[in-house]
Amino acid sequence: MHLPDWLARRAALHPERPALICAGQTWSFASLHRDADLVALCLRELGVQPGDRVALLARNSPGYAAILHATPRCGMVLVPLNTRLSEQELAWQLADCRPRLLIYDEAYAAQVASLPVRSVALENLGMARSPTFDSPTSPTSSSDQQIDLAAPHTLIYTSGTTGQPKGALLTAGNHWWSATASMLNLGLNEADRWLAVLPLFHVGGLSILMRGAIYGMPVVLHERFEPTAVLQALVEERVTLVSLVAVMLQRLLDHDQAGVLPASLRCVLLGGGPAPRPLLEACAARDLPVAQTYGMTETASQVATLAPADALRKLGSAGQPLLPMELRVEAPTGEVGEICVRGPMVTPGYYNRPEATAKALRDGWLHTGDLGYLDEEGYLYIVDRRSDLIISGGENIYPAEVEAALLAHPAVAEAGVVGMPDATWGEVPVAFVVAREGSTPEVNALLEHCRASLAGYKIPRRITLVNELPRTAAGKLRRNLLRTML
Amino acid sequence: MHLPDWLARRAALHPERPALICAGQTWSFASLHRDADLVALCLRELGVQPGDRVALLARNSPGYAAILHATPRCGMVLVPLNTRLSEQELAWQLADCRPRLLIYDEAYAAQVASLPVRSVALENLGMARSPTFDSPTSPTSSSDQQIDLAAPHTLIYTSGTTGQPKGALLTAGNHWWSATASMLNLGLNEADRWLAVLPLFHVGGLSILMRGAIYGMPVVLHERFEPTAVLQALVEERVTLVSLVAVMLQRLLDHDQAGVLPASLRCVLLGGGPAPRPLLEACAARDLPVAQTYGMTETASQVATLAPADALRKLGSAGQPLLPMELRVEAPTGEVGEICVRGPMVTPGYYNRPEATAKALRDGWLHTGDLGYLDEEGYLYIVDRRSDLIISGGENIYPAEVEAALLAHPAVAEAGVVGMPDATWGEVPVAFVVAREGSTPEVNALLEHCRASLAGYKIPRRITLVNELPRTAAGKLRRNLLRTML
Missing domain, CATH: 3.40.50.12780 (ANL, N-terminal domain)
Structure with missing residues (x-):
């Protein structure tokens, strides 16, 4: 028409x-x-x-x-x-x-x-x-x-x-x-x-x-x-x-x-x-x-x-x-x-x-x-927003996108990103990272790495190194458990 | 859709x-x-x-x-x-x-x-x-x-x-x-x-x-x-x-x-x-x-x-x-x-x-x-409204419809209807009628005839007997001339 x-x-x-x-x-x-x-x-x-x-x-x-x-x-x-x-x-x-x-x-x-x-x-x-x-x-x-x-x-x-x-x-x-x-x-x-x-x-x-x-x-x-x-x-x-x-x-x-x-x-x-x-x-x-x-x-x-x-x-x-x-x-x-x-x-x-x-x-x-x-x-x-979507000050952030950026760093074996409640922005992204064997990634280096590929509002507000990420038997990341680790 | x-x-x-x-x-x-x-x-x-x-x-x-x-x-x-x-x-x-x-x-x-x-x-x-x-x-x-x-x-x-x-x-x-x-x-x-x-x-x-x-x-x-x-x-x-x-x-x-x-x-x-x-x-x-x-x-x-x-x-x-x-x-x-x-x-x-x-x-x-x-x-x-449409108090009246009703009367040979300006209704329908040879139709009888088949607002406010209607060479009614006869 x-x-x-x-x-x-x-x-x-x-x-x-x-x-x-x-x-x-x-x-x-x-x-x-x-x-x-x-x-x-x-x-x-x-x-x-x-x-x-x-x-x-x-x-x-x-x-x-x-x-x-x-x-x-x-x-x-x-x-x-x-x-x-x-x-x-x-x-x-x-x-x-x-x-x-x-x-x-x-x-x-x-x-x-x-x-x-x-x-x-x-x-x-x-x-x-x-x-x-x-x-x-x-x-x-x-x-x-x-x-x-x-x-x-x-x-x-x-x-x-x-x-x-x-x-x-x-x-x-x-x-x-x-x-x-x-x-x-x-x-x-x-x-x-x-x-x-x-x-x-x-x-x-x-x-x-x-x-x-x-x-x-x-x-x-x-x-x-x-x-x-x-x-x-x-x-x-x-x-x-x-x-x-x-x-x-x-x-x-x-x-x-x-x-x-x-x-x-x-x-x-x-x-x-x-x-x-x-x-x-x-x-x-x-x-x-x-x-x-x-x-x-x-x-x-x-x-x-x-x-x-x-x-x-x-x-x-x-x-x-x-x-x-x-x-x-x-x-x-x-x-x-x-x-x-x-x-x-x-x-x-x-x-x-x-x-x-x-x-x-x-x-x-x-x-x-x-x-x-x-x-x-x-x-x-x-x-729950789709796919664990994080909404920060009106901008949509998909955890998978931030995780992909982190995983592109040679020292990172696994990454999990979730939204953390924030008084100003509603939510901000935070990341949990498992180091690759033999590597000891520095948080600042990881942030720098993210900045090269991600918009500013997508950069994790906090990166925590952990030994393992909670996963289902099939290996799927359990974000709800990740949130309890905040 | x-x-x-x-x-x-x-x-x-x-x-x-x-x-x-x-x-x-x-x-x-x-x-x-x-x-x-x-x-x-x-x-x-x-x-x-x-x-x-x-x-x-x-x-x-x-x-x-x-x-x-x-x-x-x-x-x-x-x-x-x-x-x-x-x-x-x-x-x-x-x-x-x-x-x-x-x-x-x-x-x-x-x-x-x-x-x-x-x-x-x-x-x-x-x-x-x-x-x-x-x-x-x-x-x-x-x-x-x-x-x-x-x-x-x-x-x-x-x-x-x-x-x-x-x-x-x-x-x-x-x-x-x-x-x-x-x-x-x-x-x-x-x-x-x-x-x-x-x-x-x-x-x-x-x-x-x-x-x-x-x-x-x-x-x-x-x-x-x-x-x-x-x-x-x-x-x-x-x-x-x-x-x-x-x-x-x-x-x-x-x-x-x-x-x-x-x-x-x-x-x-x-x-x-x-x-x-x-x-x-x-x-x-x-x-x-x-x-x-x-x-x-x-x-x-x-x-x-x-x-x-x-x-x-x-x-x-x-x-x-x-x-x-x-x-x-x-x-x-x-x-x-x-x-x-x-x-x-x-x-x-x-x-x-x-x-x-x-x-x-x-x-x-x-x-x-x-x-x-x-x-x-x-x-x-x-x-000009389509087909010489007469609009009377918001109701549409088509001249042809009123003419058809008049023509159904045995004493009527030809009929032409146009709208006449009216202070209250905007327009009202008026008719011009040519009698059939040998007949002398009475206006009241024609009106009575119309009332049997037409809605009240379509009844001509006035019916005038004339000797002939203005027509084109092809015989088509010339309504604009009819209007000048009002």
């Missing part, structure tokens, strides 16, 4: 309405639409063909948004790269998706120089550096632009149980359905403005830009989370919606001694794992409506969301699935089982990974690997 | 929230969901099979809503009948769609008795007479219910140029996309309540019930438009949205001498043809936000809607097409041509009318037969 290009239609309907507010400047819908057209034109001139992957290594910026919206216009598949990855991790992902081009912003120029891929600076894509105030493109030409809902739109890497990242494909339709499902849940007010401080290379940040264009809603974009700037935006930019992870929300409350959080803020969408009770209670005491959400890259963001009114009554729950997402737990009500989801927001599969796709997607149901249960009212509780 | 049954999901998510408010009683989502289940069960027991048509002849009532939502649950295709039709017109439509069953409410018992179709009283469908307050059905069972978006959901008769009504099929998906498109245009607030006073047998009324279930929004339902009751509902039921036709809006303003129209009313969706300037100016003077809309049965309601802020600036315009509807005029910008629309809200076709379907739908584009133009900003102006 084809739909009209949503950004083009918004530009035709209300060209002057703010689409993006960033660093004191405002891009209207007409202006953002024009920038997206310029980027698409430029990429086509650079040889980008329909179906080509185009990687993007950049900080949050209006240019990022223009590139995202240019995606269907030149038929490319955008691959937003995590800017925190090590050079080795980046090289691996680029080798996997073989992009026609890598777009980077100046902050990463040095890093990109050593990567084996053709690259272009974001600054050279033809966009004006400031918003343009020309009259919009004629609505007749805009309304001709189409978006194929079945076409792959985005390819976002998500680490897997084996430690090898997989590129989850998201179609334009996945994004559309996710945006409308979120609207059916949270509503859409005339005054709505969504603040994006999460990185745009994650689906949690990127989906805010999709919603902005589909709803015709202004997005306030920050380069990164900075509590003072967020507080200021909430007040001065009259932000009504914001997506955060728990560690950010806590820092926000810590900074808000003056109690300036305005009443216009109608919902904090809180992702990245369950929030601690004291945090939710502090929010309730300030009348701050918090909606806990459960989502993942493979579902183009939210799967289930807890209504703010239920925040304390259903503490720890991720709420009910969004309409039209279907959710089932492979166990009777109240008992723990694997969480499976189905619906038009679910990925068609992993890029060039037929086996992983077949394993994850069966009869249209995505087997998330996460464990949870449904209470008698149908509210979802997550018991 | 299948989606979860929306009403079932709303009942699971917020069972206690009001779904329907009617005549001082409130049906919660759990209660409405249960009634829909009871109706579906009852209809299956009455032998209704998937694909069967089930006709419904009833006034606006909560039972009507339960039957509508039971539709996908027993796989039937609901045929809402216009209660104002003559017995002859009803019999024609029933013969055309051959329903398994006709559901009627007590007001039409006598009329139904003479119709050649198996019938059942709405009161006997198993619904409680008052809302039930039991605990909701368990969410697990509810979440299993599915709606096939491609399945025909509703069959609504719309008169055609030949005078023979055609049954426009609307799929569940047509309704879903229409509801989400309307939401993308008007937004959705926590406090929203939509007042339905239009008849539910028209898509303008019926679509409000669909939105209510899909959005999880309370619908305030009136049996008919009655200005005092509407004013009272706007204030006491805190209605925020209402769908009206111009004649109703005018009567509402006439009744609102005390100026009680509350600020909570955030939009009047005004359908059924362009509103006169004095009416729009009176609304502007009272800060009453009016959104002119253009829609039709074949598109499951709205096609284009004018934002209230543009009401006077773009006087007479129907606004821009709703996202994701596509609209084109088969003429250059500013020039008049046929209005064509495409999108997921468009009917798959007319029931058992392959030729009419092929003529109307080409390459996915619905050729509406309406004439209009787009201004340089992409705003649609309707110049």
